[in-house]
Amino acid sequence: MSGPLLQGQLAVVTAGTSGIGRAVVERFLAEGAEVIVTGMSPERIEEAQRAWGDQARVLRADGSDLGDLDRLVTEIKATGREVDVLVANAGRDIDARNLADTSPDDFDYVADLNFRGTFILLQKLSALLADGARIVLVSSIGGSNGSRGHSVYNATKAAVRSLARTLTSELGERGIRANAVSPGPTATAGFDQFTGGSKAIEQKVAAMVPIRRVGRPDEVASAVTFLASAESSFIAGVELVVDGGMSQV
Numbered sequence: 001m002s003g004p005l006l007q008g009q010l011a012v013v014t015a016g017t018s019g020i021g022r023a024v025v026e027r028f029l030a031e032g033a034e035v036i037v038t039g040m041s042p043e044r045i046e047e048a049q050r051a052w053g054d055q056a057r058v059l060r061a062d063g064s065d066l067g068d069l070d071r072l073v074t075e076i077k078a079t080g081r082e083v084d085v086l087v088a089n090a091g092r093d094i095d096a097r098n099l100a101d102t103s104p105d106d107f108d109y110v111a112d113l114n115f116r117g118t119f120i121l122l123q124k125l126s127a128l129l130a131d132g133a134r135i136v137l138v139s140s141i142g143g144s145n146g147s148r149g150h151s152v153y154n155a156t157k158a159a160v161r162s163l164a165r166t167l168t169s170e171l172g173e174r175g176i177r178a179n180a181v182s183p184g185p186t187a188t189a190g191f192d193q194f195t196g197g198s199k200a201i202e203q204k205v206a207a208m209v210p211i212r213r214v215g216r217p218d219e220v221a222s223a224v225t226f227l228a229s230a231e232s233s234f235i236a237g238v239e240l241v242v243d244g245g246m247s248q249v
């Protein structure tokens with residue numbers, strides 16, 4: 001297929017002011033989409049809005065806050081357009097801690113954004129999606145493996161992956177396709193939090209990847225763009241793993 005993959009389409013990308021989400025936004029803009037982006041830090045929101053200009057609208061919205069999600073819906077409605085692509089990317093983890101050390105607050109902190117927030121985002125936006133729209137859910141290889149100390153995060157990511165199946169079943173009659181992208185270790189601020197900024201830990205992680213390095217956000221963005229475009233027109237309900245083979249060996 002030639003030409004930009006998302007020309008003239010309206011996309012919504014959550015948590016798009018840094019890391020994987022930012023790489024997705026920048027690729028979507030390059031592919032001709034207009035993008036509504038959410039972020040948290042006012043400085044990064046301002047910087048991103050300046051960098052992207054009129055093709056993007058960057059809003060502050062905490063993905064775990066229902067009032068913020070309602071405001072996002074209002075902003076989307078104000079465009080008078082239907083949403084062609086929704087990328088549910090917002091997610092977070094806490095420092096590794098075993099089952100016995102995980103408090104109810106830890107549980108809520110992770111689950112409120114990764115699963116409850118993602119679920120309610122999808123619920124609120126489903127009526128705004130165009131027939132034939134694409135949903136891309138950002139899960140994680142943690143949803144399928146059992147990395148020690150990350151029980152809540154991993155379970156929420158399995159839940160997010162599961163949503164790609166159920167939403168395909170429920171929204172398929174409108175031609176809407178839902179798929180998940182599951183990154184392995186990817187160089188972002190979120191990953192630095194996981195390694196504690198330690199180069200030695202990063203190298204250890206890289207050594208567990210068959211191709212001996214961690215991924216780049218733009219490599220995850222390529223997979224998201226594929227699933228967000230007509231290039232994947234008969235693919236629905238799947239999980240596309242982007243991890244240099246880490247979870248396969």
Ligand SMILES: NC(=O)c1ccc[n+]([C@@H]2O[C@H](COP(=O)([O-])OP(=O)(O)OC[C@H]3O[C@@H](n4cnc5c(N)ncnc54)[C@H](OP(=O)(O)O)[C@@H]3O)[C@@H](O)[C@H]2O)c1
Nearest residue numbers: 015017018019020040041062063091140185186188189190
């Ligand atoms: N990096 C990895 O190795 C990896 C691996 C597997 C899966 N993932 C998943 O990929 C997604 C993106 O991860 P990342 O590593 O790119 O993250 P990141 O580098 O930590 O980026 C965080 C982004 O999320 C925004 N954000 C933070 N809290 C938020 C909230 N409550 N509501 C909405 N947005 C919020 C941040 O906004 P501000 O910058 O304004 O604070 C920023 O734009 C997550 O779902 C993560 O679980 C990442």
